[in-house]
Amino acid sequence: MRQVLMGDVIAAARVLLADDPPHRPVLLGRMIHQAEQADHYRKRLGRNHPDWGNGSLMAAAGVWPQAPEPFLSDPDYLDCLDMVLVRLALRRCRRKPVFSSCRSFQMKTVDYLV
Helix, strand or coil: CCCCCHHHHHHHHHHHHCCCHHHHHHHHHHHHHHHHHHHHHHHHHCCCECCCECCCHHHHHCCCCCCCCCCCCCHHHHHHHHHHHHHHHHHHHHHCCCHHHHHHHHHCCCCCCC
């Protein structure tokens, strides 16, 4: 997958917001997988994947229905943004362990919204 920008996070969160909460983790996994596969395709063949785009998360999210972007005061939208950011951070820790940052991140993933 290409480097992730804030627009990628927002696009993925809007896709999650358009779906039912129980389906969101699986959908997020699919979008990330599609972005990874599209990036491999782009690198191998020198052109964008016909369905999933250029390997960015935003391009992969673009094939799914998206909710209109709500205000940041919407708790459901914040949950979706959080889900995307946490999944991306955990993915980074698994692929490229930077031990100090990954340990501190994992300690901060407690349920602070209760």
